[in-house]
Amino acid sequence: MRRHEENTPGTAVVHAHITDAIKAPDLVRLSPNTVLARFETLKVYAALGAVRTLRERGVIRPGQTLVDSSSGIYALALAMAAHRHGLRCHIVASTTVDATTRVQLEILGATIDQMPPSDDLRLDQERRVERVRELVAGRPDMHWMRQYHDAVHYAGYREFAALVAAALPGRELTVVGSVGTGSSTGGLVLPLRQHGLDARLVGVQPFGSVTFGSERFLDPEAIIAGIGSAIPFANVRHQLYDGLHWIDFRHAMAGSVALLRGHAVFAGLSTGAAHLAAQWEAARRPERTHLVIGADTGHRYAERAFARHREAPDPRTLKPHQITELADLRPPWSAMEWGRRPYSPGRPTGRI
Template sequence: MIRLDDRLVCLRFETMKAVSALAAVRHLLDTGAVRRGDTLLDSSSGIYAYALALACHRYGMRCHIVGSTTVDRTLHTQLAVLGATLEQMEPCSDLKLDQKRRVERVHEILAEHPGYHWMRQYHDDVHYLGYRAIADRIREAVGGAAGLTLVGGVGSGASTGALARYLRGAGDPAHPPADVQLVGVQPYGSLTFGAEHVPDPEIIIAGIGSSIPFGNVAHELYDTLHWISFDAALAGSVDLLRRHAVFAGLSTGAGYLAARHERERAPERTVVFIAADTGHRYVDTVYARHREAAALADLAPREVRDQRQLALPWSRMHWNRAPAPAGRRRGAGRGCGGCVGGAARGGRAGSMTKRGNR
């Protein structure tokens, strides 16, 4: 955890989804859903592929990934060294089509290999489990604050949704209900919260948005939403490195932008934002364009009352823990057995608190 100022904290990961993948695989082994030597299968745009490969490497499993067209050479090499099988989609300028094709390919593989276990990172609540230890770490670091605001990319819902539930208590008698506001970050073009009608001319930020319904996004957990364009997220990423020496991915730039705004609106609250990965795979697409980055002082969100008012480069809306929009109802998780309210297995998160450069 990197403290950028007295009330702004960066929760930094090298590979965030390793937390969820390790706990999920361990849970599946413990419950007998899979055995060592089995093949675990899923689709990924990058971070989860590496996380699942690491988990399979640790627990003696085989790993099969249907990868996005955005998987770069570095990740391709890492997966190969870890022994994972990668099927990468053909180049495609439309990431919505890329996501759809990946899911179709997963179903084809399952038909060919019914013994494979589909991890269903977008639909199974088992991926919430690993974040309990992270929530405990946050609680220790910022305990006693008047209120906590958690900011992060929505994506499959596992990271922000799980952390909010655990931090709010989630029926755990050891931790009474806490004042935790959850702020979700979405790219334009994502249908999860109804922004599919507003395209971003640059790119939909893979990993924090979706062109298909995700079954484990609990819409009713979110208080506020920010939709942030590629250009605005780029400015956030560059400023975070320049101002605080934190080198992180594009979704982190978007989260940092939203977190600064929430911090200014409620100076009495502590704001924690998630940095899901490092900035290495964004060197050419983001950091090499640092001279194009807008000054953050020139950026502010457009406050909207509903999705019809959304507009680039940045919009903000109160969600007020409302249920999912029509057609995006949350599906039942599989293989977790009500895991979010139960005890997650595993050790504590071992990160070190320090103050970021200013």
């Protein structure tokens, strides 16, 4: 990792490309048993690992166009990976992709299709997937990266796992992070477990996501891009998760504001939600080290969330509704011991 708890002098590294400089997170201790892995953009690991692996397999070649659907941070990561490897990039962008991200994509040379404004997450995702299918059908030079479904996106996180194992030695680690496509949390925990670490995995979901059965709820303020889904994702391996937290917008905002106020860390809403969940988990299991995955910075949430910081409740006053069945799930915050069980999104939400 670039930073450690003791600021010892080190040798400066000159990187060949910006992706090498930003892919590894900074580690920040939040409490005696909680550490934040703070990324500028987490999905650089996924994009670099996937592109490198696909090139090694001969699936993609220099000059080819990579295409995928994204709500933001994967789009930028894929554009940077394409820039590094001499590839073209086309993004079918969610309605949630902001102007700052879009202009970076354009300058990096990516071409963009952005979906029209919509408050319907399912409609937005279905439109994006349909558009990608149209593009690939008409352009044989395009390779669909399929970040939601191709397990190649797990590959890059092995490097992150090695860094975590070296920086946080010990055998009792709890990883707390947003589920999203599944590859970041799954790609981290799988190699940790394969190397014999006691790695507990706690996933964070928004209400309204089909991934872990909360699709019957609507969070009208939800703008937590990338942590849930209105359609099933094959890269989510439900049996990897030990626990789940479903968290609404206001609680995620409370976690993000508390992180900035208490630790001077400006991170996105998915990080805020994971921070809130990790605080609760760490209090219940103080003997374990809890690693919070901070996927991105807070810049794209500045106006819609951080500007409302006076509305954010004090996290110390919040606690989840503890459930044992999905039928008992309810906003604004629910927590459940998942127990590494399989699950089929879209099935009736009863006992599992």
